[in-house]
Amino acid sequence: xxxxxxxxxxxxxxxxxxxxxxxxxxxxxxxxxxxxxxxxxxxxxxxxxxxxxxxxxxxxxxxxxxxxxxxxxxxxxxxxxxxxxxxxxxxxxxxxxxxxxxxxxxxxxxxxxxxxxxxxxxxxxxxxxxxxxxxxxxxxxxxxxxxxxxxxxxxxxxxxxxxxxxxxxxxxxxxxxxxxxxxxxxxxxxxxxxxxxxxxxxxxxxxxxxxxxxxxxxxxxxxxxxxxxxxxxxxxxxxxxxxxxxxxxxxxxxxxxxxxxxxxxxxxxxxxxxxxxxxxxxxxxxxxxxxxxxxxxxxxxxxxxxxxxxxxxxxxxxxxxxxxxxxxxxxxxxxxxxxxxxxxxxxxxxxxxxxxxxxxxxxxxxxxxxxxxxxxxxxxxxxxxxxxxxxxxxxxxxxxxxxxxxxxxxxxxxxxxxxxxxxxxxxxxxxxxxxxxxxxxxxxxxxxxx
Amino acid sequence: xxxxxxxxxxxxxxxxxxxxxxxxxxxxxxxxxxxxxxxxxxxxxxxxxxxxxxxxxxxxxxxxxxxxxxxxxxxxxxxxxxxxxxxxxxxxxxxxxxxxxxxxxxxxxxxxxxxxxxxxxxxxxxxxxxxxxxxxxxxxxxxxxxxxxxxxxxxxxxxxxxxxxxxxxxxxxxxxxxxxxxxxxxxxxxxxxxxxxxxxxxxxxxxxxxxxxxxxxxxxxxxxxxxxxxxxxxxxxxxxxxxxxxxxxxx
Ligand SMILES: Nc1ncnc2c1ncn2[C@@H]1O[C@H](COP(=O)(O)OP(=O)(O)OP(=O)(O)O)[C@@H](O)[C@H]1O
Ligand SMILES: [Mg+2]
Numbered sequence: 001x002x003x004x005x006x007x008x009x010x011x012x013x014x015x016x017x018x019x020x021x022x023x024x025x026x027x028x029x030x031x032x033x034x035x036x037x038x039x040x041x042x043x044x045x046x047x048x049x050x051x052x053x054x055x056x057x058x059x060x061x062x063x064x065x066x067x068x069x070x071x072x073x074x075x076x077x078x079x080x081x082x083x084x085x086x087x088x089x090x091x092x093x094x095x096x097x098x099x100x101x102x103x104x105x106x107x108x109x110x111x112x113x114x115x116x117x118x119x120x121x122x123x124x125x126x127x128x129x130x131x132x133x134x135x136x137x138x139x140x141x142x143x144x145x146x147x148x149x150x151x152x153x154x155x156x157x158x159x160x161x162x163x164x165x166x167x168x169x170x171x172x173x174x175x176x177x178x179x180x181x182x183x184x185x186x187x188x189x190x191x192x193x194x195x196x197x198x199x200x201x202x203x204x205x206x207x208x209x210x211x212x213x214x215x216x217x218x219x220x221x222x223x224x225x226x227x228x229x230x231x232x233x234x235x236x237x238x239x240x241x242x243x244x245x246x247x248x249x250x251x252x253x254x255x256x257x258x259x260x261x262x263x264x265x266x267x268x269x270x271x272x273x274x275x276x277x278x279x280x281x282x283x284x285x286x287x288x289x290x291x292x293x294x295x296x297x298x299x300x301x302x303x304x305x306x307x308x309x310x311x312x313x314x315x316x317x318x319x320x321x322x323x324x325x326x327x328x329x330x331x332x333x334x335x336x337x338x339x340x341x342x343x344x345x346x347x348x349x350x351x352x353x354x355x356x357x358x359x360x361x362x363x364x365x366x367x368x369x370x371x372x373x374x375x376x377x378x379x380x381x382x383x384x385x386x387x388x389x390x391x392x393x394x395x396x397x398x399x400x401x402x403x404x405x406x407x408x409x410x411x412x413x414x415x416x417x418x419x420x421x422x423x424x425x426x427x428x429x430x431x432x433x434x435x436x437x438x439x440x441x442x443x444x445x446x447x448x449x450x
Numbered sequence: 451x452x453x454x455x456x457x458x459x460x461x462x463x464x465x466x467x468x469x470x471x472x473x474x475x476x477x478x479x480x481x482x483x484x485x486x487x488x489x490x491x492x493x494x495x496x497x498x499x500x501x502x503x504x505x506x507x508x509x510x511x512x513x514x515x516x517x518x519x520x521x522x523x524x525x526x527x528x529x530x531x532x533x534x535x536x537x538x539x540x541x542x543x544x545x546x547x548x549x550x551x552x553x554x555x556x557x558x559x560x561x562x563x564x565x566x567x568x569x570x571x572x573x574x575x576x577x578x579x580x581x582x583x584x585x586x587x588x589x590x591x592x593x594x595x596x597x598x599x600x601x602x603x604x605x606x607x608x609x610x611x612x613x614x615x616x617x618x619x620x621x622x623x624x625x626x627x628x629x630x631x632x633x634x635x636x637x638x639x640x641x642x643x644x645x646x647x648x649x650x651x652x653x654x655x656x657x658x659x660x661x662x663x664x665x666x667x668x669x670x671x672x673x674x675x676x677x678x679x680x681x682x683x684x685x686x687x688x689x690x691x692x693x694x695x696x697x698x699x700x701x
Contacts, residue, residue: 005561016549358545361506362559362606363534365527443506447545 003375010376013348014383024344025384027337028426031330032388032419037395038326039415042319044205048407049315051203052236053308057135060279062286063306064272064293070301080302082268087296091274094292097285099277102127102134105248106270107255112163112244113186119166121159122242124187125270126251134273135240142181142196145247149195153249157185158196162241190254192246201240205408234407274305282307330419337384338426345377345434356438357446366439373435374428381427385420392419451518452479453613453645454503459512459522461498461668472498473509474668480614480647485640487648487656490665496649497618499665503647504537504616505529517613534562538607540617544599546591552602553578553587559610577605581635597628604635614645621655633658 014021053059064087069077088103095101105126112119129144131137139158149156159180164170167185168178184191202210276285286305293303349356356369396409461473472495480486490496501507502514505521506529513522517536524532533539538559546555556574565573578584581601591599600620607615617636621629637658640646648659656662664671 012549354545355547355549358547359558359562360530361504361533361539361541361545363530363562363610365530365562367527368530368562444501447541 006372006375007379009372010379013376014380017348020344021380021383024340025337025380025387027333027335027340028381028384028423029337029388029391031333031337031426032385032423033391033395034326034333035330035419035422036389036392036411036415037399037409038322038330039418040392040396040409040411041399042322042326043412043415044407044409045322046315046319047205047410048203048234049318052234053311053315054136055201055234055236055240057273057308059308059312060275060282061134061308062274062276062282064274064289065304065306067302067304073300076300079298080300081297083272083303084267084269087293088269088272090292090296091272091289095285095288097277097281097288098274100130100133100273100275102130102271102273102275103248103269104131104271104273105251105256107246107251110188110255112167114167114184117167119163119242121163121244122239124244124246124251126248126256127245128248131245131273134275137240137243138199139196140199141179142194144196145245149247150249153253154247155190155192155250155254156195156247157187157192158198158245159185159194160198160241160243161200162238163244164197187246188255198241198243201237203234203237206234206237282309330422334422334426337381337423338430341377341380341427341430342433344380345373345431346437348376349373349434349438352438353441353446353449356441357443357449360441360443361447369441370435370439373438374431377431377434378424378427381423381430382420385423388419388423389416392416452515453482453484453517454480455513455515456503457513457515459499459502459509459514461495461502461507462510471668473502476512476665476668476670478663478670480645482613483640483643483645484661485636485646485648485659486661486663487650487659488663488665489650489653489656490671492651494665495668496651496665498668500616500618500647500649503614504539505532530562534559535610536613538610538612538615540600540603540607540615540620542619542622544591544596544603544623546599546602546606548591550591551587552583552589552591552594555591555602556606556609559606563610573609574605577609578602580608581605595628596624597631600624600628600632601635604632604639608639608644614647615639616647616649618649619651620648621650621652629655 064083066083069080085103088101091098091101107124107126110121110124112121112124125131127145128150132139132144142158144158145154145156148154163185164178164180168180168183171177179197180194181197183194185194186192274289276282286307289305294301297303356364359369360366392411396411400408456479457477459473459476460471463470463472474495476499488496488499498507502509503516505516505524508524508529509522513520515521516532519532521529521532539545546552547558550558553571553574556577557570560570560573575584575587578587581604583598583601583605586594586598586602591602594602600623603620607617620636621632624632633655636646636648648655650656
């Protein structure tokens with residue numbers, strides 16, 4: 001008996017008991033839907049987290065963090081120097097395994113204004129040009145700071161598109177892209193010239209949605225226009241778009257030099273970020289950096305390194321946990337589905353003992369009967385899987401509706417393939433016992449069965 | 451060489467330590483083209499004999515040769531193949547599959563012998579035509595009368611062109627008129643050269659076959675009982691003489 005025929009008979013059998021079959025498939029449907037749906041949610045989460053990490057500077061970025069002085073050095077606490085330009089110069093000179101050293105001096109409480117309009121930068125930092133490499137920025141328009149800007153503490157700035165949106169208008173609202181190079185903005189009353197602007201940063205998801213919106217005819221919007229990058233956007237991308245950089249020296253001379261406690265200038269940097277030459281030698285490179293810093297800090301260990309490895313590990317751990325719990329739920333549903341199939345197949349062969357006897361009398365071998373029942377069981381499981389995949393699309397749509405986020409769930413073919421493969425496996429294992437029972441039926445007794 | 455050669459065949463059932471000899475040392479031959487009835491009272495072992503002849507069951511003892519093959523030791527799989535290709539069955543309760551239509555029922559044996567779909571359809575329609583049911587091919591068995599269902603069963607038995615056809619009480623579930631028609635069909639098949647074994651407890655039916663084998667208590671009766679064999683046409687409803695201490699024939 002050929003396979004195609006057997007499948008057809010199986011489908012017919014399912015069709016004659018539609019209601020019963022669907023009930024039986026429910027476990028499989030739920031199992032597959034939860035497996036595919038969970039995998040989609042987790043995939044969305046993973047994408048979001050990985051994108052955010054790259055938006056924040058990538059996996060090879062190392063933060064030099066300020067720490068409490070360790071307890072055995074507590075008596076030296078008031079001599080702890082903190083992170084200063086001395087460290088930066090020493091690292092650049094004496095730690096060749098570091099590829100990039102990027103000092104940042106954050107100026108807090110600054111508002112950028114232009115006429116009536118104003119914007120709050122997510123961060124206003126005095127930086128070296130190394131920051132572009134460090135934080136993976138793309139300069140879309142104009143230029144970055146030159147040696148001369150740094151040397152003479154020019155009042156120039158490079159802005160993210162978010163600042164532009166606030167001060168000059170977003171492309172969505174004015175209908176064209178404004179490039180405000182050469183324009184003036186006031187930072188706490190001091191005029192600064194915009195010399196460069198970064199590209200617009202967005203997640204893949206936002207990009208897709210924006211392109212979709214563009215291909216559709218514009219709808220008339222009531223109420224205030226939705227701000228770009230905010231609300232549904234990913235926090236990391238929003239922050240990056242609202243960046244505002246000025247030369248380090250400018251930050252020092254124009255803001256910091258007179259702002260410290262009791263007007264004593266505070267020479268400390270708010271951040272020193274490092275990138276190592278090769279990610280494989282990160283331990284060696286950081287040991288080298290530690291040695292240099294121990295010199296400049298006169299042995300006081302008031303710093304530590306924070307690598308993205310920790311970050312990556314925690315992302316991976318979260319993903320793993322989510323996968324595990326999702327897989328567990330799906331596995332239980334599939335198991336229940338499998339038991340349902342065993343049950344229904346046993347009931348089905350009990351109903352059909354006489355039919356099986358007839359088939360045997362006209363020449364069906366035990367193997368043919370076995371294959372028939374097994375294939376029927378697999379057909380039920382695979383139909384359930386197909387419905388489950390359909391249901392997972394619904395599930396994901398509902399999830400996206402009740403909790404809109406930048407990390408939209410993403411149904412992957414791999415998850416689908418795994419779910420279908422597992423369903424087939426469940427179908428086969430569920431069919432084995434009933435099929436064996438049917439194949440073993442004695443034709444004479446089966447025919448005698450009323 | 452005969453088509454079927456039965457030698458010293460016994461079938462013994464063990465029921466709670468007790469031995470039931472459903473068949474006891476039975477030997478006979480069936481030649482090609484014979485039309486033969488196996489007759490005997492209820493419980494005498496007719497069906498058991500037919501099941502063994504029809505490869506649905508294996509004997510406890512003895513040998514059977516069918517179409518030149520020894521089959522008493524064949525595996526279940528080999529028996530299935532022999533049933534499929536060499537044997538056709540017609541049962542008392544028609545035994546059609548209710549979910550399949552008439553032509554699909556007739557195609558069933560060919561499905562297990564791997565005949566292509568178009569060839570299956572062609573042969574099934576030919577077999578249906580030979581029992582005058584070609585116009586009912588799309589009907590369900592439940593939409594047919596008993597006689598028509600039995601004709602479908604005959605078509606199914608014929609469709610793989612078997613060497614021998616076994617019919618166990620084929621008229622047992624039909625009224626006498628319809629039963630006559632089915633018997634007429636068997637007679638016609640016999641004239642066409644088919645080998646047919648008819649199992650019945652009814653002497654009137656056995657009377658249509660040229661040769662009769664009478665079974666009593668699992669043994670072949672020494673002499674054909676003419677009364678039992680239905681040659682006593684005057685009083686067919688009178689209870690027969692009890693057969694060998696067993697039950698009499700009841701209608
Ligand atoms: N599976 C079995 N287990 C035990 N005994 C059996 C079994 N099958 C048949 N028998 C016994 O074998 C004997 C012959 O049974 P069989 O069915 O061959 O009779 P029969 O001649 O066909 O009767 P009927 O005309 O009523 O159909 C009976 O005594 C029956 O009880
Ligand atoms: Mg019987």
